Structure formats: C-alpha cells, structure tokens
Amino acid sequence: MRYVLLIAWREFVETIKTRGFWIGILLFPALIVLGVLVPRLIEKKGIPTRHFVMVDRTGTLAPVIRTALAERELRRQEEALVEFARTAKYQEPFSYFVSSNRVLDLPGWKQSAGTNWLGVRGFVAPKPRFAEVPLPEGVRDEGSLETVAEALRPWLRGDRKLTSAAGEAALFAAVLIPTNLAELAARPNPAGTNVTAGLQYWSENLADTALLEAVQTPVNAELRRRAYEGRGLDAALVRGIEQTRAPVVSLNPKKAVGEEQVGLSDRLRQWLPSAFVYLLWIAIFSVAQMLLTSVIEEKSNRIIEVLLSSVTPGELMLGKLLGIAAAGLTMLATWIAGMLLVIAWKAAGVTPEQAAAAGAMANLPLDVAAILRTTWLLPAFVMYFLLGYLLYAGLIIALGSTCNTIKEAQSFMSVIIVFLMVPLFTMTFIPRDPNGTLATALSWIPPYTPFVMMNRMTADPPLRDVIGTLFLLVAFTGFVLWGAGRVFRIGILRTGQPPKLVELLRWLRKP
C-alpha cells in the first residue's frame, strides 16, 4: 500500500503541475461566467445602432411604426434606469423610489421627476437600437418602389455610406410599404408560403431580424385595429378580451397539504441533477485524458520497466487510478466549492421576504442551498462519481496500456466517447419521465448507471432500482478493475501492434 500511495502521490503532484489541469480547472467556471456575461455585454455594447430608411406609400403606417419604435426605445431606457438604480452606488436621486432591495418604483419616479427623469447623474442612456434616417442624397421618393429600391442598392450593399454631421454610418435596412398593403393582407397569414408582394424589407443582414420584428408588430396591430373598426367593433374592447388568460396553479401531490404549490425550487429539484450529470461527464472525460497521457508516457519512455522492477503491475495501476482520481476530484471539488461559495455569498443576509420581493431568480441560490441540504444529492454524487470514475478509468487504463502512442489510443477513446454520448443525449428526457421505461432500462446498464441514477435521484426512484443498480454497478466496476489488472499486466510491457479483441479476451483468461 505504501508503494501505491507513493505512485498516487507522484501522479497527483505531476498532474496538478500540468498546464492542462489549470486550464481545465479555470475553463469550466470561465465558460459559465462568459456564457452569462457575454450576451449581456453584447446586448449593452455590441450591437450598433441600426440605421434604416422608410418609404411609406400608404401615408398612414409610418407614424404608427415610428410611435411603436419610440415606445420601444423608451422601455429600453427605463429598463436600463431600473438596472442602474439597482446596482449604482449613488442612490440619492432614487432614495424615495428605491425599496430596501433596490427595486425602482418607476411610475412614481417618472411622475415626480417629470420630463427630466432620464437626466440622473452617472446614468448613461443606452444607444438607440434603431434610428430612422432620411433618404440619402440623390434618392427620391418617386416612381415605383422598385425604382426606389434600385436607387438604394449601393447604400444597402455597403458600397456607399450615409453621411451626416455625426459621421459616416452604414444603411442597415430599407422598409418600403406599398400603397395597397391593406389589400394584400392575408387572413390567416400565409407564413412561409411564397409571398411576392407586401411590405418590403431590404437588408443584407439575414441574422439580425430585430428591426423587421419591430416594424412588423405595430403594422400588424394597426391593420387588425383597422379591420375591427371597419366592421364596427371596438378595437380597445377586442384587445382587452384577447388578453384573457385562465390562471393555472401547478401543484405537487407529494407535498403536504397547504404546501403543494410548485415553485421554482421544485423545478430546480428536477433539473439540478442534470447539472451534476454534466459535471460527472466532464470530470470523467478530463480525467480519462490525464490517465491516458500518463500511461502512454510511462510506456513509450519505457519507464515502466524501472517501475515494474520496484512495484507489481497491480500496485502501479492502483496508484495511477488513485492519483489521477485525486486530481480529478480536486478539480471537481474546486468547481463545487466555487459554486457553493457564490451561493452562500448571494444568499447571505437575504431574508425570505426580501428574496420574494426580488423575484424568483434572486431566490435561486437559497433554493439550491436548500436542495443540497435536504436531499441526498451531494453524497449520491460523490458515490456515483467514484464508481463511475473507477469504471471508466479501469477501461481506459487497460486499453491505454495496450497502446504505444497517444494516436493509437485515440481510436480506442473514440469508441468510449461514442458510448459516453448516450447519457448526454438522454439527459434531457430523463427528468421529464424519471421513473419511465427509458430511465429504468438505462439505469440497469452499469456504465450508464452513475449518470442515469444521478438524473433520477430527486424523483424518488423505487428502492429496488436504487439498490439493485448500485449492487450491479459495484459488481461490474469490480469486474472491470479485475480485468483491467489482467490486461494492464500484459499490455504495459508489450510493444508493436495493439492487440485484437480476441487476444484481449485471451489475456483475461490467462492466470
């Protein structure tokens, strides 16, 4: 055992010294942070103001569109102001209107501050999303819309830039509205069919459809309003009726009377295991890479001979498995500890009343903390991680021992990767029907047990499934490790071609 620990310690120290380990440990949280921050940043800064021209031959729709766009812009500014009020250190101008958890009472604020309500010190109003510009010099609103479009082409293609006092800008789009748009309107809208005439939206950019939507929505609303009025209906009444909703309360029969209401916390309870499955998957995966590199290094350098003159192949294999498991667990523990720290930090000092006032999302850390405290999720995760790790690591170390180069090992790895894709694919279905046929069947396949059972953990799976699959998983993992020991013993000293499957099976039977 002393030698096993010596080997494990070296593996651990050498692994955590590699650059790959630190990239791995930082990459995952970095990806999550980036995944949250980047869209926000893009929203804030990234998308430039879109300049467009509008030619309205009906003479009545353009004002409707302009009003709608202006309202939209105002809403964006208000949202920005609310966010500013929530996060800004300088609270004074808001002091009457910001509640204890920094929620701005916008209508009150607007009413009291009058028209100057955007002029708060330190607040920078967001750039407008869209800006209508007059037709460029030399293009006139004359002749057919096709003629106008033809004249606009150089600007729309980016060959020419709009010039104004503020500088140059690209023309993003042109909105051309034909005189007879109202007659062209179809009911129901033949979406996706080949429309040849209608509101013309000219733009090179097919990906950013925000402007088109911002134009389409008020036009549709306006056309509907006119249609109602044309038939003598009160448009405001119709709109009011259209907003009718039947209230729905989600209730959970498993909960005590009076607490049946399904909240965010219950939904989390079903989805949190998926997060753990991801973690397990990533951990097994990165650990597998470390293990493979380490085995192949010793084999290709022939250090293995020196090692085998000092320790038995079994001790060597066990040492490597332990050492690299320790490295993998360190990585995982860092992630989980980081997550818990953030949760604790966010949840600290927030009373349930405050949390409720701040809305469901602010409650998230508290909910996660509560779930981790009250369920078996964390201990189950550690157990399934260890078993899953040993199972896959055993397979990988055995196969790795038969290869001489990383390249040879990659072909083995690709098989394992395909195999490992299944729990990832099924992960979204399992929480929907955690005790269904698919989930139950997959649970009984030992290599999938850690993933699938983890996924089912919060859905109270039948005890028979929990204990049965666990027993099977332990037995199977034991078998894999035993077989791995046999293959490792022979494979590690072998040079030349990796063995065929039949040969591997023969090694298993060899005493």
Add this chain to the structure above:
Amino acid sequence: MHTPALELREVTKTYGAFTAVDRLSLSVPAGCVYGFLGPNGAGKTTTLRMILEIIRPTQGTISVLGSPSALAVRRRIGYLPEEKGLYKKMRAWSVIAYFATLKGMSPAVATRRAHELLERYGLKDFADARTEALSKGMGQKVQVLAAVAHDPEFVILDEPFSGLDPVNQTVMEDIITDLRARGRTVIFSTHVMAHAERLCDRLVIIARGRKLFDGTPAEARGTLPRRVRLALEAGGEPAADLPGVLGRVQLPDGQWELQLGEGADPQAVLAACFARQIRLRSFSAEEATLHDVFVKLVGPDATEARFR
C-alpha cells in the same frame, strides 16, 4: 562460499513458437562484476527482465539474493533498462528521489541522496533541470543514478554504455568500478567488448537464447589458440615445423601469423627460431581478445554486433 547473488536454473522463456531463452543456467557470485555478452536478439534483455520478475519464465527457477522472487528483495536491487526514458516534466533530482522512494527509501533521505549523487557525478548544475532539457548522455546518467540511488546490493544495467560519448563512457565505468569497490554485485549487458574486457570479473556469452560461454575473461581468451606474429628479415616463409604451431597465414603487411596449439608456449617458438638461426625483424606473442572469442563463439550471429 557465500550464496550467489543470482542463480538461474534451466530457465526457458518462450513466446508462442519462439524460444527467447533456452534452458539457461547461471550463477553470479556476490561482489563481482558480471558481463552479459551476446548479439542483438540473443535473449539478454529477456533474461534480465526475468531476473527482475518483470516477466515470468516459462520454465526453470531463478533465485535473486537468495529469494525466489525479485520483488520480495526489490529494495536491494537496482535496475537500468535497455531503453532509456525519464518523466519529461520532472526535475532530475526528483526523478532520482522518486525511484529511490519506490525502493523503500524515505522521501527526505532519498532527496538528500539524489543531490549528493548528482554532485558527485558532475550534474550538480542540472539538478533542478527538467529531464526533457537534458542531453541524451546526461539523461542516461540521471537514470543510472536513479537505479543506484537506494544503494542496492545488486545492480542490473542493461546496455549502460549505449549512446554515451567516450567521456561519459568513462564516467559510467567509474560508477561500475565504484560499485564493485563497495562490494556490490553488478550485472551489465553490452555489445562493446572493450568495456567487458576492462570491467568484468566474470562473463557469460549467449546467442539465440543459449549459453555459449560462462567464466572469467582469462578463461574466455583461453578458449582460443594463442597466436604468434613474426616478420622475417630475409622475407620468405617460416618453417612449418616450429614447435606447437598448427597453422600459418601471411598477413597483408607481409608479417606471418602462426596459430599455436593448446598449451603451446610462444617462448618455445622464439627459442626454435633462434636455434635454427632464423633472423627475425619482429616477434610478438598475441593474446586472443574477447572480441575474437565472441566472434568465434557467436559466429554468423555476431555479424550485426560487430558493426556497432
């Protein structure tokens, strides 16, 4: 007499139909430097691996330091494998210390010892270098030091000289001489007869898995007839009936080489020349070299080895 450091009895290793080692028996006395000579593919490395219990013999028994299992006495054995390699990212001292701890040394003692050895063999400045930054010769020295860091009684070196420049070959010879001076048993395999000639107390020559010779270098040389080389002042042929002479060959430079029968004395040949008043320009009694013994014993198998 002490128990031998190593004893092999009728050891055979087969891989399928191929016999790598064929009924090999050996006895290596404690405290001697023992050479393992043989052409490529002779079964030297296989034998050494079996001695170390890295692989098991198909048949026969091996006893190392009195134990049937090398792993049981692994702390007392040091091993340098044929193909040299080190952990690339580890530092020289830590590799040595690591292998020493695997042989049972405590980490603190192993670290101290690693630094001592590196200093003694001129690698002090490279103690903190990653092994991937070392030259081939330095890397190999580090590996040898790693093999002997735990001060083993019994050291097995597989091709310790290959890939070393003459200066480092001398250092390697020094390491082996030092080990002998402290009473350690050393087995090393080599292709280069000069090293064997200088270092070995005893040697074995194997080819195709079989033992061809086992004994001291002097005994090895004794297996070949002695030779006398002479040049006649007047030219011409030496008489064929000189005492003990079995045959004669004229060398390209005009000298004659006479092969002597077993037990024949070169002095008797010289005396006979004087007696017959044959005037000599030069006369030398040549000892057969290990190289000759090797070539003769191994024959065609050695063709490859000779060019190394």
